[in-house]
Amino acid sequence: MKIEVDKLSKWYGQVIGVNNCTFTLKPGVTGFLGPNGAGKTTILRLLTGQLKPSKGSVTIEGEPVWNNHRLFRAIGYCPEHDAFWQYLTGWDFVYSLMRMHGYSKGESAARAERAIGTVDMMSDRSKRIGSYSKGMRQRIKLAQAIAHDPQVLFLDEPLNGMDPVGRRMAIDLIKQMGGEGRTVVVSSHILHEVEEMTDTILLLNHGRLLAEGNIYEIRRLIDTHPLQVTVQCEEIDVLMSKLVAYDDVQSVQFDRQRNRLTVETIRPDEFFDRLPDIVLENKIHVESLWSPDENLEAVFDYLVR
Amino acid sequence: MPIHEATYLQWEGAVLERPMTWFVIARTGVRLVWRRLLAILLFIAAIPVIFRGGQIYVVTRVDVGELPARLAGALQIDAGFFLNFMKDQIYILVPIICICGAGLIASDRKYKALPLYFARPVNFWDYVSGKFLILVFYGGLITIAPALLLFVLQILLTSETGFFNAYYLMPLSIIATGAVILVVHGGLMLAVSAFARGIRSAVVGYFALIFIPNLLARILSVFREVRWISINRNIEQVASTLFGRGNPYSYPVWVGGIILAGIVVLCLAVLRLRIKPTEVVK
Numbered sequence: 001m002k003i004e005v006d007k008l009s010k011w012y013g014q015v016i017g018v019n020n021c022t023f024t025l026k027p028g029v030t031g032f033l034g035p036n037g038a039g040k041t042t043i044l045r046l047l048t049g050q051l052k053p054s055k056g057s058v059t060i061e062g063e064p065v066w067n068n069h070r071l072f073r074a075i076g077y078c079p080e081h082d083a084f085w086q087y088l089t090g091w092d093f094v095y096s097l098m099r100m101h102g103y104s105k106g107e108s109a110a111r112a113e114r115a116i117g118t119v120d121m122m123s124d125r126s127k128r129i130g131s132y133s134k135g136m137r138q139r140i141k142l143a144q145a146i147a148h149d150p151q152v153l154f155l156d157e158p159l160n161g162m163d164p165v166g167r168r169m170a171i172d173l174i175k176q177m178g179g180e181g182r183t184v185v186v187s188s189h190i191l192h193e194v195e196e197m198t199d200t201i202l203l204l205n206h207g208r209l210l211a212e213g214n215i216y217e218i219r220r221l222i223d224t225h226p227l228q229v230t231v232q233c234e235e236i237d238v239l240m241s242k243l244v245a246y247d248d249v250q251s252v253q254f255d256r257q258r259n260r261l262t263v264e265t266i267r268p269d270e271f272f273d274r275l276p277d278i279v280l281e282n283k284i285h286v287e288s289l290w291s292p293d294e295n296l297e298a299v300f301d302y303l304v305r
Numbered sequence: 306m307p308i309h310e311a312t313y314l315q316w317e318g319a320v321l322e323r324p325m326t327w328f329v330i331a332r333t334g335v336r337l338v339w340r341r342l343l344a345i346l347l348f349i350a351a352i353p354v355i356f357r358g359g360q361i362y363v364v365t366r367v368d369v370g371e372l373p374a375r376l377a378g379a380l381q382i383d384a385g386f387f388l389n390f391m392k393d394q395i396y397i398l399v400p401i402i403c404i405c406g407a408g409l410i411a412s413d414r415k416y417k418a419l420p421l422y423f424a425r426p427v428n429f430w431d432y433v434s435g436k437f438l439i440l441v442f443y444g445g446l447i448t449i450a451p452a453l454l455l456f457v458l459q460i461l462l463t464s465e466t467g468f469f470n471a472y473y474l475m476p477l478s479i480i481a482t483g484a485v486i487l488v489v490h491g492g493l494m495l496a497v498s499a500f501a502r503g504i505r506s507a508v509v510g511y512f513a514l515i516f517i518p519n520l521l522a523r524i525l526s527v528f529r530e531v532r533w534i535s536i537n538r539n540i541e542q543v544a545s546t547l548f549g550r551g552n553p554y555s556y557p558v559w560v561g562g563i564i565l566a567g568i569v570v571l572c573l574a575v576l577r578l579r580i581k582p583t584e585v586v587k
Contacts, residue, residue: 049424050420069426072426077420077424079420080417081417081418087340087341088333092333096329096333097421097425099324100324100425100427101426102324144421
């Protein structure tokens with residue numbers, strides 16, 4: 001199913017949530033990428049017909065989606081939040097939502113069972129949602145979104161709180177559903193999560209569409225952005241003297257009190273290849289190493305600058 | 306480990322064009338409360354029924370004429386007996402409505418569960434009527450059902466047909482009074498639940514709306530007739546008319562009726578305002 005978004009805007013009083021976005025979503029998986037507060041959830045709610053656009057339109061296969069209950073049958077929605085209906089069992093939760101779609105008791109039960117099996121929750125289906133871990137709640141939420149066999153699937157931060165096994169399962173399922181010709185939209189603020197599911201992304205920030213297209217194109221843009229790497233070690237003078245010799249290192253800042261060295265490099269791959277050799281040769285005891293820049297927010301700041 | 310088919314197929318069977326989503330919401334809610342609070346509910350509901358049932362048993366087995374006139378009058382089974390029973394049940398209904406209703410909408414709002422409903426073929430009326438029916442079910446168990454049970458008990462225990470001939474319309478009065486009680490209290494609880502930030506504040510708000518006007522009415526009525534400010538006094542006024550008894554208070558019954566209708570309209574307006582898919586503004 002093709003989703004067409006034309007000059008879409010949404011205001012909350014004086015605050016603008018979505019600002020004049022135009023794009024088309026085709027069958028397959030599309031990632032909505034943006035930092036927190038970028039407008040991803042608002043756009044998803046506009047796309048699922050829960051919010052009325054202030055301006056512009058959202059259509060699925062040419063039909064306006066706002067308040068269109070016939071279309072709602074073809075849509076699966078996995079919201080971001082998951083702390084609801086604590087006293088229901090996982091099975092009751094999915095079953096009740098299937099009944100709301102208009103399926104018979106038998107069909108609802110069969111669909112609930114199949115969806116719960118798909119997300120590997122069969123053994124915990126009779127436990128109350130209140131006793132579930134965060135990852136289990138995410139799985140059961142995913143089950144309710146896929147149980148009615150939707151042609152369009154919207155997943156808002158579906159991997160939040162999932163353990164590695166759950167993440168693998170969810171990523172495989174999302175890819176499989178996209179591969180079957182469904183239109184799957186996944187929102188996330190973590191780049192590598194989306195990268196594992198799809199090549200096609202939309203970049204959002206402050207309610208505006210910054211870029212759309214192939215993730216590798218975006219990657220290329222991001223790669224020109226100097227990456228910050230912080231190293232914590234006793235021998236920061238030695239490390240600093242070695243690192244400044246390389247031309248990819250644009251700047252070095254140090255914090256003697258905390259024994260930290262923050263380096264800005266324009267070629268992170270080369271930097272990370274070289275760093276272990278320097279550390280070994282000079283007997284530097286690295287306590288920790290991290291990149292404060294590796295979050296999407298920093299990348300977005302760079303892109304919009 | 307069971308093997309599950311991972312591929313989803315379009316269902317060939319019939320999907321209800323207009324599914325009774327309100328019924329699904331109501332049934333799920335009723336089942337949830339039933340599992341958690343069944344014992345408490347049955348215990349609270351049974352006490353006045355047993356007491357009143359005992360009264361019916363005594364009256365039908367003992368020659369009331371031999372009792373002192375005052376006691377005989379108090380034990381008499383007539384429209385006043387059922388009216389008083391319904392009025393007394395309101396005070397049991399209030400905590401029950403709190404237990405069942407405070408979290409009905411407040412929790413959905415707090416935990417941002419509304420999108421789960423409204424991303425499906427569920428509209429505002431489906432949602433509200435589903436939630437309301439949960440309160441009607443449990444409220445009915447406290448008010449209408451025991452009153453009808455007592456009516457049937459009286460007919461079964463008395464050997465004469467005089468009572469039935471005189472009060473054959475009593476079930477309608479019971480149902481109509483129960484409906485007034487449940488619509489007003491249920492509507493109020495839902496509106497407060499939609500307005501509140503959590504279950505606790507919903508309970509406090511509901512109690513405040515019921516008991517503060519009650520208290521004020523009692524205090525101010527020393528100076529002038531203002532009992533119409535109390536929700537329960539208005540219900541009593543309307544209920545007395547429905548049972549064919551005189552007005553207990555000195556203001557016209559239509560004033561009470563209009564105030565109750567106004568409360569229901571106001572509650573609907575609050576629900577309409579508050580029940581939307583949660584919008585996050587950053």
